[in-house]
């Protein structure tokens with residue numbers, strides 16, 4: 019793979035690429051729409067992601083090419099003029115990261131040629147955008163010998179997405195991709211950024227990702243709408259409770275105070291945020307004690323809550339998950355990521371994986387008219403130079 023990409027670099031830029039960087043995609047096992055609510059998430063990095071071949075330049079120009087968007091050709095800009103331009107499409111992600119690093123005072127005084135290639139399906143909710151952001155972060159650290167740790171790179175990458183791209187995401191994706199560790203998932207408290215690695219020992223089971231191939235059409239506007247609903251519910255609760263986020267509440271606290279939220283929809287959204295956070299903490303305890311069945315049941319409950327209370331699923335995600343639940347090899351299944359399309363994640367007994375892919379694929383197609391893609395997920399390391 020890397021050798022092929024180096025040949026491609028030479029073809030495109032007419033010089034040899036010198037250094038190789040990689041940032042993974044991520045999948046969230048449980049803890050959805052909790053990150054911006056000050057709750058816990060439990061994602062892991064994947065063993066596929068974004069590769070970057072790079073050569074530093076003597077001038078201040080960045081020339082960027084993506085093998086995933088060949089038609090756009092080489093996109094060129096100067097580090098003296100880093101503004102979001104529609105014509106620069108995907109290259110706005112690396113551009114935004116460079117800008118955030120420079121604004122934070124890191125000395126980047128030259129440009130570079132970079133070729134990206136990603137094997138994460140685009141727009142499927144496995145964080146191809148955060149992957150390219152973290153790939154850019156490790157490129158900058160590597161090329162310019164920056165004194166910066168991974169958590170700071172995670173924060174600057176999130177800032178690029180929030181401020182330069184204009185997507186108001188939480189910190190989960192960038193954190194999982196930056197801090198990922200092979201065979202481990204990360205229990206992250208998004209309120210404090212304290213985290214623990216948990217070994218994902220599934221015995222005779224595998225993590226299967228199903229891409230519904232339903233594009234996440236309204237994802238960004240609906241995402242912001244959900245954030246707004248949760249913020250309103252929090253403000254209502256704060257009229258009586260001394261809390262900073264919905265993540266500060268137990269289920270009991272919520273039930274005792276939910277009448278402070280007059281709007282029924284806001285109340286449902288807050289209920290999801292509170293219960294999902296507690297569910298995530300419990301799920302990790304179950305996994306750590308080897309009770310995979312219980313972990314699976316909590317995954318199922320997470321989906322139900324995202325479907326009924328948070329309302330971010332839709333017919334495709336629901337069908338893929340419900341068909342997975344019907345399969346005898348399934349230990350647990352739920353949507354993963356922002357929702358409204360994208361992927362589901364299932365824990366499936368190894369002996370049944372092939373049959374799962376066949377049966378779920380078949381009935382999913384019958385019911386939705388769409389063909390799903392399946393991936394067996396291996397948990398890999400975070401963003402790094404190769």
Ligand code: GLA
Nearest residue numbers: 050051187188189190355356
């Ligand atoms: C997207 C966002 C994350 C998180 C999830 C939902 O992936 O980028 O920050 O909010 O949705 O859990």
